[in-house]
Amino acid sequence: MKTLVLVAHPTMIASRVNKVWSEAFAAQPNVTVRDLTALYPEMDIDVLDEQKALLEHHRIIFQFPFYWYSSPAILKQWQDLVLLPGFAYAGAHKLEGKEFMVVTSVGSPESDYRAGGHNNFSIDELLRPFQQTVNYCRGKYLSPYYFFRAIAADDDEIADGTRAMLAHALKGDIDPERDHENFTIDTMRKMFARATEAAEWAHAMRISPWKTGCPAHSSERHIRSWSRGLRTPSLMRL
Numbered sequence: 001m002k003t004l005v006l007v008a009h010p011t012m013i014a015s016r017v018n019k020v021w022s023e024a025f026a027a028q029p030n031v032t033v034r035d036l037t038a039l040y041p042e043m044d045i046d047v048l049d050e051q052k053a054l055l056e057h058h059r060i061i062f063q064f065p066f067y068w069y070s071s072p073a074i075l076k077q078w079q080d081l082v083l084l085p086g087f088a089y090a091g092a093h094k095l096e097g098k099e100f101m102v103v104t105s106v107g108s109p110e111s112d113y114r115a116g117g118h119n120n121f122s123i124d125e126l127l128r129p130f131q132q133t134v135n136y137c138r139g140k141y142l143s144p145y146y147f148f149r150a151i152a153a154d155d156d157e158i159a160d161g162t163r164a165m166l167a168h169a170l171k172g173d174i175d176p177e178r179d180h181e182n183f184t185i186d187t188m189r190k191m192f193a194r195a196t197e198a199a200e201w202a203h204a205m206r207i208s209p210w211k212t213g214c215p216a217h218s219s220e221r222h223i224r225s226w227s228r229g230l231r232t233p234s235l236m237r238l
C-alpha cells in the first residue's frame with residue numbers, strides 16, 4: 001500500500017513535533033512526504049501535480065499542528081484548489097475508496113477537549129469538516145491520531161508519540177466493520193457459553209433457569225435449544 005503524507009506547517013523550522021514526524025514518515029518504505037509549505041511558499045498550489053500524487057497513492061495522511069481548532073491555512077487552500085468537480089466529485093469520483101487520515105499535534109491536554117472541558121469540544125468534533133469532505137469525495141475517513149500537550153512534551157514523549165503515530169498511521173488492513181463483527185461474534189460466544197453453563201447448573205440443582213439471572217431465556221428448554229444452536233454447523237462457522 002502506498003501512502004502519501006501531506007504536511008502543512010507554516011514554520012517547520014521552529015517545529016518540534018511535526019518536523020520529527022515528517023522525517024520519521026520519510027524514512028518509511030512506500031511513503032511519499034509532500035511538505036506543502038516548502039513546495040508552495042506563496043500558496044500557489046500546482047493542482048495537476050497534487051491530483052497526480054493523490055491518484056498514485058491509496059492512503060492519504062493530512063499531517064499538521066492544530067491551529068485555531070483546525071489546520072494551518074495552506075491545507076484549506078489545498079482542499080479548495082485540488083478537490084475539484086470532475087475530479088473529486090460531480091461527474092468523476094477519482095478518490096472513491098481511498099483512505100484518508102488526520103494526524104495532528106495539539107497544544108493543550110486531552111482533558112481540555114471534551115464537553116465541560118476548557119475547549120468544550122473533542123478534536124473529533126472540531127475536525128468534522130475534514131471528515132465530511134472525505135465522505136463527500138467518497139473516501140474512507142480513518143480514525144485520526146492526536147498528540148496532545150505538544151508544546152509541553154519533552155523529547156522522550158515526542159519520540160514515544162512518534163512511534164505510536166507511525167504505528168497508527170501505517171497500520172495495514174484497517175477495517176472497523178470487520179473488527180466490530182469479530183467483537184460481536186466473540187461476545188455472543190461468551191453469552192452462549194454462560195447461558196449453557198447456567199442452564200446446566202440450573203438443571204443439576206433442579207431449579208428454574210430464569211433464577212440464574214440469564215435474562216433473555218426464561219425456560220430451560222429455551223436455553224438448551226439456544227446453546228444447542230452453537231453446535232449447529234451454521235453457527236460453528238461464525
Ligand SMILES: Cc1cc2nc3c(=O)[nH]c(=O)nc-3n(C[C@H](O)[C@H](O)[C@H](O)COP(=O)(O)O)c2cc1C
Nearest residue numbers: 015016017018065066067068069105106107108150
Ligand atoms: C497560530 C497557532 C494557533 C494554535 N491554535 C491551537 C489550538 O487551537 N489548540 C491547541 O490546542 N493548540 C494550538 N496551538 C498550539 C499548536 O498546536 C502547537 O504549537 C503545535 O502542535 C506544536 O507542534 P510543532 O512542534 O510541530 O510546531 C496553536 C499554535 C499556533 C502557533
